[in-house]
Amino acid sequence: MLKPPVAIVMGSQSDWPTMRHAAETLESLEVEYEARVVSAHRTPARMVDFATNARAEGFKIIIAGAGGAAHLPGMIAAMTPLPVFGVPVRSKALNGLDSLYSIVQMPGGVPVGTLAIGEPGAINAALLAAAVLALNDDDLADRLDAHRARQTQSVPQFPSDIE
Numbered sequence: 001m002l003k004p005p006v007a008i009v010m011g012s013q014s015d016w017p018t019m020r021h022a023a024e025t026l027e028s029l030e031v032e033y034e035a036r037v038v039s040a041h042r043t044p045a046r047m048v049d050f051a052t053n054a055r056a057e058g059f060k061i062i063i064a065g066a067g068g069a070a071h072l073p074g075m076i077a078a079m080t081p082l083p084v085f086g087v088p089v090r091s092k093a094l095n096g097l098d099s100l101y102s103i104v105q106m107p108g109g110v111p112v113g114t115l116a117i118g119e120p121g122a123i124n125a126a127l128l129a130a131a132v133l134a135l136n137d138d139d140l141a142d143r144l145d146a147h148r149a150r151q152t153q154s155v156p157q158f159p160s161d162i163e
């Protein structure tokens with residue numbers, strides 16, 4: 001059985017409130033995914049197993065979220081040819097700046113596509129993953145267009161005092 005096209009991995013269960021926004025965005029676009037907790041620090045063998053087998057298992061894109069010393073996306077990128085999108089999870093001590101810098105500053109040669117800190121980054125990682133998959137899937141491209149159109153429709157022309 002081939003895996004779904006998108007893997008969402010995160011360093012800790014505590015990242016799920018952020019990363020579930022990626023999951024929900026994929027669901028809204030009818031893109032299948034599998035979510036897993038994998039940590040470079042706490043479960044290194046699980047991470048190696050996941051990253052080295054991800055392509056053979058059928059995954060096409062990996063979304064990796066982590067906070068603090070966020071080595072997970074980069075370490076996974078080092079062990080797979082699949083595109084990796086990194087989501088810096090907001091940390092308590094440094095508000096996610098540590099996560100962002102850890103993920104974005106990869107050495108040349110091993111890319112991680114780094115998104116914004118927190119929920120917007122998780123949503124955009126999913127939209128980016130869907131856009132890549134849509135290159136070979138016209139129905140998904142249509143669903144992405146519809147998503148954009150709904151978003152545009154939902155923006156009011158004028159501000160309102162009603163919250």
Ligand SMILES: Nc1c(C(=O)O)ncn1[C@@H]1O[C@H](COP(=O)(O)O)[C@@H](O)[C@H]1O
Nearest residue numbers: 011012014039040041066067070071072
């Ligand atoms: N950055 C990493 C990695 C990793 O990069 O492998 N593993 C866990 N973590 C992060 O530690 C933070 C605190 O985790 P806990 O809440 O479990 O203490 C989480 O944001 C997680 O992503």
